[in-house]
Structure formats: structure tokens, C-alpha cells
Amino acid sequence: xxxxxxxxxxxxxxxxxxxxxxxxxxxxxxxxxxxxxxxxxxxxxxxxxxxxxxxxxxxxxxxxxxxxxxxxxxxxxxxxxxxxxxxxxxxxxxxxxxxxxxxxxxxxxxxxxxxxxxxxxxxxxxxxxxxxxxxxxxxxxxxxxxxxxxxxxxxxxxxxxxxxxxxxxxxxxxxxxxxxxxxxxxxxxxxxxxxxxxxxxxxxxxxxxxxxxxxxxxxxxxxxxxxxxxxxxxxxxxxxxxxxxxxxxxxxxxxxxxxxxxxxxxxxxxxxxxxxxxxxxxxxxxxxxxxxxxxxxxxxxxxxxxxxxxxxxxxxxxxxxxxxxxxxxxxxxxxxxxxxxxxxxxxxxxxxxxxxxxxxxxxxxxxxxxxxxxxxxxxxxxxxxxxxxxxxxxxxxxxxxxxxxxxxxxxxxxxxxxxxxxxxxxxxxxxxxxxxxxxxxxxxxxxxxxxxxxxxxxxxxxxxxxxxxxxxxxxxxxxxxxxxxxxxxxxxxxxxxxxxxxxxxxxxxxxxxxxxxxxxxxxxxxxxxxxxxxxxxxxxxxxxxxxxxxxxxxxxxxxxxxxxxxxxxxxxxxxxxxxxxxxx
Amino acid sequence: xxxxxxxxxxxxxxxxxxxxxxxxxxxxxxxxxxxxxxxxxxxxxxxxxxxxxxxxxxxxxxxxxxxxxxxxxxxxxxxxxxxxxxxxxxxxxxxxxxxxxxxxxxxxxxxxxxxxxxxxxxxxxxxxxxxxxxxxxxxxxxxxxxxxxxxx
Numbered sequence: 001x002x003x004x005x006x007x008x009x010x011x012x013x014x015x016x017x018x019x020x021x022x023x024x025x026x027x028x029x030x031x032x033x034x035x036x037x038x039x040x041x042x043x044x045x046x047x048x049x050x051x052x053x054x055x056x057x058x059x060x061x062x063x064x065x066x067x068x069x070x071x072x073x074x075x076x077x078x079x080x081x082x083x084x085x086x087x088x089x090x091x092x093x094x095x096x097x098x099x100x101x102x103x104x105x106x107x108x109x110x111x112x113x114x115x116x117x118x119x120x121x122x123x124x125x126x127x128x129x130x131x132x133x134x135x136x137x138x139x140x141x142x143x144x145x146x147x148x149x150x151x152x153x154x155x156x157x158x159x160x161x162x163x164x165x166x167x168x169x170x171x172x173x174x175x176x177x178x179x180x181x182x183x184x185x186x187x188x189x190x191x192x193x194x195x196x197x198x199x200x201x202x203x204x205x206x207x208x209x210x211x212x213x214x215x216x217x218x219x220x221x222x223x224x225x226x227x228x229x230x231x232x233x234x235x236x237x238x239x240x241x242x243x244x245x246x247x248x249x250x251x252x253x254x255x256x257x258x259x260x261x262x263x264x265x266x267x268x269x270x271x272x273x274x275x276x277x278x279x280x281x282x283x284x285x286x287x288x289x290x291x292x293x294x295x296x297x298x299x300x301x302x303x304x305x306x307x308x309x310x311x312x313x314x315x316x317x318x319x320x321x322x323x324x325x326x327x328x329x330x331x332x333x334x335x336x337x338x339x340x341x342x343x344x345x346x347x348x349x350x351x352x353x354x355x356x357x358x359x360x361x362x363x364x365x366x367x368x369x370x371x372x373x374x375x376x377x378x379x380x381x382x383x384x385x386x387x388x389x390x391x392x393x394x395x396x397x398x399x400x401x402x403x404x405x406x407x408x409x410x411x412x413x414x415x416x417x418x419x420x421x422x423x424x425x426x427x428x429x430x431x432x433x434x435x436x437x438x439x440x441x442x443x444x445x446x447x448x449x450x451x452x453x454x455x456x457x458x459x460x461x462x463x464x465x466x467x468x469x470x471x472x473x474x475x476x477x478x479x480x481x482x483x484x485x486x487x488x489x490x491x492x493x494x495x496x497x498x499x500x501x502x503x504x505x506x507x508x509x510x511x512x513x514x515x516x517x518x519x520x521x522x523x524x525x526x527x528x529x530x531x532x533x534x535x536x537x538x539x540x541x542x543x544x545x546x547x548x549x550x551x552x553x554x555x556x557x558x559x560x561x562x563x564x565x566x567x568x569x570x571x572x573x574x575x576x577x578x579x580x581x582x583x584x
Numbered sequence: 585x586x587x588x589x590x591x592x593x594x595x596x597x598x599x600x601x602x603x604x605x606x607x608x609x610x611x612x613x614x615x616x617x618x619x620x621x622x623x624x625x626x627x628x629x630x631x632x633x634x635x636x637x638x639x640x641x642x643x644x645x646x647x648x649x650x651x652x653x654x655x656x657x658x659x660x661x662x663x664x665x666x667x668x669x670x671x672x673x674x675x676x677x678x679x680x681x682x683x684x685x686x687x688x689x690x691x692x693x694x695x696x697x698x699x700x701x702x703x704x705x706x707x708x709x710x711x712x713x714x715x716x717x718x719x720x721x722x723x724x725x726x727x728x729x730x731x732x733x734x735x736x
Binding site: 211240251252253254465468472475482502 | 643645647648649651657707727729731732
């Protein structure tokens with residue numbers, strides 16, 4: 001960590017550090033207390049993380065420049081970014097909190113404040129709060145997307161993350177990407193968690209044929225003398241967003257009627273003092289849940305990676321979400337007496353890696369598994385240098401996805417018309433000037449179904465799929481959204497009317513600079529979605545894992561410079577570009 | 585919660601008279617023009633969309649986004665005494681033939697409740713129409729999206 005005197009002065013002001021002969025040490029010492037400062041309230045503490053995406057190691061991860069929304073949702077929590085976000089939550093630009101919650105000046109602030117997250121640092125925060133409050137007053141929860149999508153998560157089949165969760169003391173869990181190890185492995189990991197005292201709960205997974213619950217829908221916990229009913233919800237659209245084979249025979253969905261029945265059951269039959277809903281539904285969807293389901297006190301949301309510096313209140317329900325990639329630990333203190341919440345206090349602890357010491361035991365677990373995976377995957381090997389900031393999160397376009405398009409096209413001999421990358425919201429950031437390692441590539445692509453497929457598709461078929469995805473992103477009703485971003489289309493340019501009619505939002509599509517022809521056949525590559533039927537795969541192009549293609553391409557190119565200008569024009573909503581957030 | 589197994593038990597006690605659309609959902613295959621929802625309503629109920637009265641007594645339980653268009657679970661219940669009801673109709677607007685099923689009720693059924701699985705050719709409102717004994721038509725609808733896939 002290199003700090004100039006001026007940086008340090010600024011930092012000292014925002015973090016409350018005082019001057020000393022050793023500024024970094026003084027800063028670390030002071031800032032830990034500053035970060036942990038919290039006024040405890042009442043008898044119950046809920047601690048929660050979500051969407052870590054198996055980032056056991058610290059990383060850089062910028063919040064998005066854009067969360068383009070249909071008119072009805074514009075400007076509401078879940079669709080506010082950048083400077084608007086800082087204004088909405090009254091956060092001063094340039095501060096540690098601004099660095100964690102917005103994209104503004106991300107590369108500059110990254111040099112100043114350093115990395116984010118890291119499992120061992122999260123453990124420190126959780127242990128700190130447990131020590132302060134007492135174990136019987138604290139419930140530790142995770143909202144899923146926790147075991148996979150990095151090398152250390154995916155190539156250990158989630159064992160690394162589960163060992164850390166058990167060490168740290170998690171009590172409750174719901175899931176989404178975690179299912180992509182397949183049912184058998186998923187159930188094994190659930191069993192491992194159970195041995196560590198952590199329960200998997202989900203009310204919205206039923207047997208496809210009989211409609212019977214597959215898992216325990218809720219659990220009842222005595223916490224700080226209060227009786228809490230906690231209902232779980234795993235990602236409602238898992239069989240659609242990810243290959244169905246992983247959850248064959250299970251049906252998901254929002255199931256709000258059933259949820260209402262469980263809420264009533266907890267209140268009337270079990271006489272709980274409060275009902276908590278732990279979800280991987282997505283923040284906009286959960287805000288609608290709070291409108292249509294009566295009697296939930298608190299929703300701990302997940303999936304869409306949003307950050308809520310303040311609790312959002314819908315009717316009598318509080319809704320909170322603790323970001324993603326291990327950047328935050330949420331803490332909600334509740335004063336619950338005689339079936340009523342009388343007071344609360346809430347904070348998202350930013351997991352500022354340099355300022356929060358790693359828990360030694362947790363670090364040992366992380367190091368052990370990292371060594372193990374490095375034996376086969378050489379995680380720290382440097383394969384190139386980033387000349388622009390490589391990032392993934394945005395509604396339509398990212399430098400990383402454009403690089404993927406270039407790499408896949410290059411791999412298949414430069415013959416492709418289109419490369420489609422999925423609109424996942426996870427990944428990492430490589431700063432301008434930073435060395436790119438193999439681990440970075442896995443951070444963006446390490447899934448259990450990594451193959452790239454080359455197919456022939458007519459212009460009309462392509463358009464139908466893109467319109468379909470656009471409706472999953474821009475439907476004005478959150479119950480009809482899947483909570484991801486738009487597919488990234490390499491070598492394609494188009495305009496989009498966000499509020500246009502369903503399945504008729506996309507205009508003026510050009511492929512390779514020429515207008516799309518509905519009847520023309522295009523050669524396209526795709527990965528990261530449900531696998532295409534075997535007979536659709538072009539026999540001349542062998543499916544290959546996307547990370548292998550990327551590693552070879554970056555190694556070949558060495559200095560990675562990709563366009564920062566989006567290939568999409570948004571006709572009826574503001575759309576910010578690279579320079580506005582990340583500088584030139 | 586009523587599971588399908590429970591439903592079969594109920595059905596065993598008071599069987600409903602059920603008529604369902606035959607065969608598969610087909611886009612064309614030389615068949616005549618797609619039947620509009622208005623025409624389908626007219627054929628089965630003698631009146632089009634304008635003759636239906638939206639009612640919050642009727643509740644449709646169906647996924648917002650179908651896991652498979654070939655097999656969409658739909659459950660309809662109505663908070664109306666069963667002896668006032670003649671029949672329940674289910675329609676899916678965007679299907680080639682929107683009429684899906686007709687369920688006749690008798691007081692033996694105990695309540696207006698029907699669960700089934702339907703095929704949806706594409707994203708469509710699913711409509712439930714309750715024909716009352718006095719001839720009035722109460723209706724509710726819910727959009728079910730059929731999607732080719734997505735990204736999380």
C-alpha cells in the first residue's frame with residue numbers, strides 16, 4: 001500500500017486516523033475501530049453476507065456505472081448508481097464509503113484504499129460482533145451465490161467455502177449458483193454445512209411432480225430471548241438461468257401465496273416474535289414481496305448485488321441487502337419484545353482488507369485450499385497487463401466481455417459473426433496497469449459448465465433471443481425480471497428502447513457494421529447459458545472451456561487494451577460511459 | 585398448502601366434470617388461422633372480452649415465468665359459494681386455440697378449486713372465467729412468461 005502524504009491526509013480525515021510516524025500502521029489501527037463502530041440496540045443481532053461468489057481472497061470490485069431501469073423503477077433503490085447513489089445516501093465522494101458503494105473514480109480510490117473483502121477479514125468482523133454481543137444474541141446468515149464462480153470455489157466443488165463457513169459460524173443459508181455443482185454435490189455440501197450447525201432453508205423448492213417441499217421452508221430460532229421465524233427463499237428462476245439438469249425434478253418460483261401461508265403459520269401457530277425472510281430473490285423482487293405479502297418484519301435480500309447503506313422500508317417491512325463479492329457484512333440490531341420490533345440499528349461494515357486484520361484460523365483455511373488449487377491451475381501466474389480497467393458489471397457493455405468476444409473469435413479463426421456473453425453480475429476488476437493472472441480469468445469465468453459452443457443462427461432467431469433476455473432485464477414488474485444484466489453482444493451494435501413494447505425493444509441492429517438480416521445465417525459463439533441441443537452445435541468447431549481460450553489469448557497479446565465505448569445506444573434512459581466513472 | 589396428491593384425494597371425493605382442449609399446442613401445420621381470445625370466449629361463453637367482469641374473488645396461482653412452456657402448473661380458486669357457480673373456464677390468449685379447459689361444478693365439490701397443468705406456446709395471459717348460475721361472468725388473469733433462457 002503506497003500512500004502519498006496528501007493521500008494520507010485525505011484518508012486520515014475520512015477515516016479519523018491521526019498523524020504519526022508510521023501513517024499506514026496508525027491508519028490501520030485507528031480505522032479498524034472506526035469501521036467497527038456501532039451503537040448496539042436491543043436483544044437480537046442479525047449478521048449477513050451474500051453473493052460472495054467464492055471470493056475467499058480479497059479483490060477489487062467496482063459497483064456498476066449503470067443499472068438502467070424501466071421508467072416505473074427508475075431512481076428507486078436497486079436502480080441508482082454512481083454520483084446519484086452518493087447523493088441519494090449522502091456519501092461524500094472520495095471517502096472509503098464512496099469507494100465501496102459507487103464506481104466514481106474507482107481506479108484512483110483503489111490505489112488509495114486497497115483491496116476489498118476476503119473471507120478471513122469477514123470472519124474477523126463476525127467474530128468481533130459475536131464477542132461483543134454474545135453468541136446467543138447473534139444469528140449469522142448467508143444469502144447464497146457463495147460456493148462457486150472462482151477457481152478456489154469451483155475447483156474444490158465448494159468444499160473450501162463450506163469449511164470457511166463452518167469455521168466462521170454461519171447459522172442459515174439459501175442458494176442459487178451453488179446448485180450448479182449438481183444435486184448430488186449440492187446435497188453433500190448442505191450436509192457438510194449441517195455438521196457445522198448451519199441449516200439450508202427454502203420454501204420455494206418443490207418436487208416437480210407432486211409439489212411437495214424438498215427442504216425445510218423455515219426454521220425457528222431463540223435469539224436473545226426472542227423467538228424468530230426465518231423463512232428461506234432460493235433463487236426463484238434457477239432452472240431457467242442455469243442448466244436445468246443441475247436441479248432436475250425440482251421446481252422453483254416465487255410462490256408468494258405459499259410464502260404468505262408460512263408467514264401466517266409462524267405467527268399464528270408458532271407465535272414467533274418476528275418473521276425474517278432470508279432470500280436470493282433480488283432486491284427489486286423483494287421490494288414487491290413486501291408489498292404483496294403481509295407480516296414479514298425484515299427481508300435480508302440477495303442476488304442483484306445491491307448495496308443499501310440505509311434500510312429500505314416498504315409498509316412495515318425493512319429490506320436490506322449486503323452487496324456482493326464479500327465487500328460487506330450487514331448488521332441489523334433489533335429490539336424485539338412481546339412480538340414487536342421496537343427499535344433497530346443497521347450498518348453495512350465495509351470489508352476494507354487493509355484495515356481489518358485477517359482471522360488467523362480462517363486465513364489458514366483459505367491458504368490451504370488456494371495451495372491445493374494452485375497445484376493444478378497455477379493461479380498466481382501472470383499472463384498479461386491491463387491497459388484499461390477490466391470490469392464486467394454494467395447493464396449492456398463491459399471491457400471484459402468485449403475482450404472475451406475478441407478472444408473467442410480469435411480462437412475460432414476469426415470466422416465468427418457474433419459472440420454472446422452472459423449478463424452475470426459477478427466477476428472482478430483488474431486495474432489499469434495491473435498484472436492479469438490466471439486467477440483473474442477464473443474470477444470471471446470459473447463455472448461448472450464453461451464450454452463455448454459455436455452455432456448457426458438466423459438473424460431472426462438471434463433477435464428473438466435478445467428480445468427475450470431484454471424482457472427478463474427490463475420488464476417493469478420485478479416478478480417478471482431475472483435479476484441479471486443484458487447479454488453482451490460482441491461485433492454487434494444496436495439501439496434499445498427500455499420502455500418499448502415487450503419483445504420489441506431492440507432497434508437498428510448491425511452485425512459487423514451491416515444491418516441484421518432476418519433470414520441470413522450467422523455464425524455465433526455462446527457460453528454460460530443453458531447448453532444448446534447437441535445437434536445445434538456446429539460440427540467444425542469444438543466446444544472449449546472459455547477460461548482456456550482467455551488464458552491463451554491474454555498470454556499471446558500480453559498488453560490488453562480493449563474499447564471502452566459501448567456498442568449499445570439507449571434511446572430512452574441515461575446511460576453512463578467508462579470515462580464518467582473510471583476516468584481516462 | 586394443497587399439494588397435487590391432496591388434490592387427487594379431493595377429486596376422488598367430489599369429482600368435477602372436466603372438458604379439456606385436445607392434442608398439442610401447434611403453431612400451424614396447415615391448420616386454419618389462430619383463434620383470437622375474443623373469438624374463443626365468444627365460442628364458449630357467448631361473449632367476448634367486453635362481457636367479462638374483472639373480479640378479485642378469483643385467484644390464479646401460476647408461475648410468473650414458466651420453467652417450461654410445455655408444462656405450466658395453474659391453480660384456480662374462487663372465493664364464491666360453489667352452489668352459485670355453474671362452471672370455470674381457463675383460457676391462454678396466445679395459444680393457437682386459447683381455450684384450455686372447462687370445469688363444471690356441483691355443490692358436492694365443496695369449493696371452487698381446480699389445479700392442472702397447461703401448455704403455453706409463448707408468453708401469454710392465463711385467464712380464468714367463472715360462469716355464475718345467474719349468467720354473469722367473473723374473470724381474472726395472470727401473465728405467464730415463456731422464456732428461452734436467461735442469465736443470472
